[in-house]
């Protein structure tokens with residue numbers, strides 16, 4: 654089933670449209686990469702999806718329900734979780750506290766236990782303040798927080814941005830594992846090659862528009878893609 658569907662989406666600040674008519678979709682249990690040039694509008698696009706941009710127009714549905722008319726909070730309640738690039742954990746709270754404040758209802762405790770089995774490093778550091786975690790552990794905590802509400806789609810803004818190549822490889826492995834939790838992933842990445850390798854499909858943005866789109870293996874094999882959009886960060 655088609656989860657997220659954007660048609661002719663435009664997102665802007667003030668007078669200017671940064672995202673200028675984008676069609677994009679994410680199916681259930683699919684990993685989709687958004688890559689492209691600096692300033693192409695990748696973060697602005699996902700802020701538009703999450704209801705965090707000042708001006709958004711076009712069509713946007715989630716599991717068939719209109720998103721544009723809903724608040725950011727309602728969008729999360731429908732089953733979309735967002736992991737921003739920065740400020741994605743509370744540094745002064747412990748690992749457990751970071752998770753428990755995201756949990757709702759009676760399932761919160763068992764969901765936390767699931768998170769600790771999925772991310773054993775967090776299970777070993779339950780009482781540690783988030784600010785004392787390593788970069789990789791902090792990113793795991795950000796994922797775990799986003800998963801607490803049992804979303805159907807998780808939106809990641811450059812999850813490997815501040816990480817070494819070795820830690821980035823670990824993060825990509827963890828993103829792949831999310832599929833086993835029945836979660837689809839929409840991920841912005843500068844490390845486009847690595848990201849496409851674990852994705853089903855990709856969208857390459859340039860100046861607020863989709864420059865290239867297709868199955869990940871097709872994009873990886875495309876000489877134009879190689880020349881224009883790959884290789885800078887790898």
Ligand SMILES: Nc1ncnc2c1ncn2[C@@H]1O[C@H](COP(=O)(O)OP(=O)(O)OP(=O)(O)O)[C@@H](O)[C@H]1O
Pocket residue numbers: 666671690691692693694695696697698
């Ligand atoms: N809050 C804002 N107000 C006005 N303009 C903004 C705002 N945030 C971003 N922009 C502008 O929107 C354009 C696209 O930014 P955006 O962060 O979406 O690009 P990006 O593709 O995610 O880039 P990067 O890969 O560098 O993170 C940039 O020209 C940026 O200056």
